[in-house]
Amino acid sequence: MDSLIITAAPNGAYKQHSDHAQLPLTVEHMAATAKACLDAGASMLHLHIRDAQGRHSLDVEGYRTALAALEKAVGQELVVQVTSEAAKVYQAPAQIAMVRALRPEAVSVGLRELDKPEIGEAGLTTFFGWLAREKVMTQVIIYDVADLQRWRALRQSGVVPDAPWFLLFVLGRYTAGQQSNPLDLVPFVYAHSGPEPWAVCAFGATEHACVTAAAALGGHVRVGFENNLQLKTGAIAPDNAALVAQAAQAGLSLGRPLARANEIRSQFGSKTH
Numbered sequence: 001m002d003s004l005i006i007t008a009a010p011n012g013a014y015k016q017h018s019d020h021a022q023l024p025l026t027v028e029h030m031a032a033t034a035k036a037c038l039d040a041g042a043s044m045l046h047l048h049i050r051d052a053q054g055r056h057s058l059d060v061e062g063y064r065t066a067l068a069a070l071e072k073a074v075g076q077e078l079v080v081q082v083t084s085e086a087a088k089v090y091q092a093p094a095q096i097a098m099v100r101a102l103r104p105e106a107v108s109v110g111l112r113e114l115d116k117p118e119i120g121e122a123g124l125t126t127f128f129g130w131l132a133r134e135k136v137m138t139q140v141i142i143y144d145v146a147d148l149q150r151w152r153a154l155r156q157s158g159v160v161p162d163a164p165w166f167l168l169f170v171l172g173r174y175t176a177g178q179q180s181n182p183l184d185l186v187p188f189v190y191a192h193s194g195p196e197p198w199a200v201c202a203f204g205a206t207e208h209a210c211v212t213a214a215a216a217l218g219g220h221v222r223v224g225f226e227n228n229l230q231l232k233t234g235a236i237a238p239d240n241a242a243l244v245a246q247a248a249q250a251g252l253s254l255g256r257p258l259a260r261a262n263e264i265r266s267q268f269g270s271k272t273h
Contacts, residue, residue, distance in 0.1 A: 003259035004251040005199065005220035007044035008037035010240040012226030013056035013087035022239040023225050025050050027066050031073035034080075036241035037224075041248030043259045044079045045070065046108065046222060056087040058098045067104070079261045079270070081106035081139060085113070092116045096127050099136070105270055106137035108168065111147050121159045132163035137270035139166040139199070143173055145191045152194060164268045165196045168222065171210050172203035179204035182213040189217055197267075201227050207243070208232040212250040220259075223247045 010024050010033045017023055024030040027049075034045050049066050051057040063082055070080050082104045084095045092114050099107050114124065131138045142148050151167070154160045169188040172180025180202035192198060199220035202210035207228035211221035223243045231237045232246055248258055264270070 002197075002218065002256070003263055004215055004248075004256035005044060005259045005264060006042045006244055006247050006251070007046050007081065007199065007220070007222040007224075008034070008042040008240055008244050009046040009201065009222050009224035009226035010034075010037070011048050011050075011224075013048055013083075013085055015225060016054060020225055020229055020236070024240075025054050027069045030066060031069045033240055034070050034078055035073045036239065037244045038074050038078050040241040040244040041251075041258050042078065042244045043261050043264055044081055044106070046224070046226070047080055047082045048085070048226070056085070056089055058084065058090055058095065060098055060101045063098075063102050063104070077261050079106050079137065079264050080104070081108055081137070083107075084109050086110070092119050096123075099127075100130065103134060104136060106139070107131075108139040108141055110141040110143075111151055112143065113141075115150065115154075121154075121157075124154065125159050125161075128160045128163075132161050135270050137164075137166065137264070137268045139168050140196075141168045141170060142188070143170050145187050148188060148191050155194065166268065167192070167196045167198040169198055169200050169214075169219075170203075171200060172206075175203075177204070180206050180210050182206070182210050185210065185213055185217070185219075189219075203227045205230040205234060208246055208250070211247055212254075215247075215251045215254050215256055221247050221251070 015023050024033040049057050049062045084099055171184040172178050199222055200214035201222040214221055224240045237243050
């Protein structure tokens with residue numbers, strides 16, 4: 001089977017140290033976390049930054065500072081994917097402006113966050129065309145089958161051009177208590193008829209079961225404190241690297257060798273910036 005891409009998502013937009021002492025909120029802590037997750041088997045890092053008050057930020061200079069620290073810590077051994085998440089703070093025009101100003105190696109974009117009347121299909125054409133031309137490795141976040149059908153329609157109509165896009169199926173985000181179930185993956189896999197590789201992230205204590213199911217079905221995985229704090233045993237994970245390590249173990253047990261950053265860059269045609 002194809003090599004398994006494990007993405008570490010160490011903090012997200014909302015959690016604080018009150019949730020877990022090892023949640024990285026500073027650039028220095030994020031750099032140390034990145035190195036630990038790399039050593040545990042991750043090949044990508046999903047990066048959120050915070051402002052001085054610990055709040056979600058899409059500040060371009062803040063991202064540049066964090067990216068420089070990460071490169072110092074791990075060199076080119078991780079593909080660093082910045083988030084463009086709104087997190088109830090930003091609107092689509094500001095999200096797009098950040099990505100264009102930063103021009104990152106990799107980015108995640110929520111389809112439903114950008115597919116807004118103020119952007120329109122013309123704006124989507126412009127932005128996704130730019131991402132493709134700039135070879136920004138783009139992961140498109142899909143929350144349900146309706147999102148996936150909308151993505152397919154945009155692809156078929158030519159609004160989104162042909163490029164090596166990457167999808168992320170999110171399990172459990174809009175369920176009671178944000179608890180996922182491996183069976184939540186079935187509708188996505190059944191409905192996905194396109195060429196794009198896909199990954200899964202899953203909310204709650206069943207994260208490990210969900211990502212194991214994804215790995216078994218040929219998908220890739222994203223794990224970390226952004227979505228879940230618990231090990232498969234139910235115990236609180238000591239750090240993000242522990243969640244990466246158990247995902248790596250599951251992938252290897254299924255015959256999936258672990259991808260490395262250079263393989264990802266080759267597969268998606270991305271380039272370091």
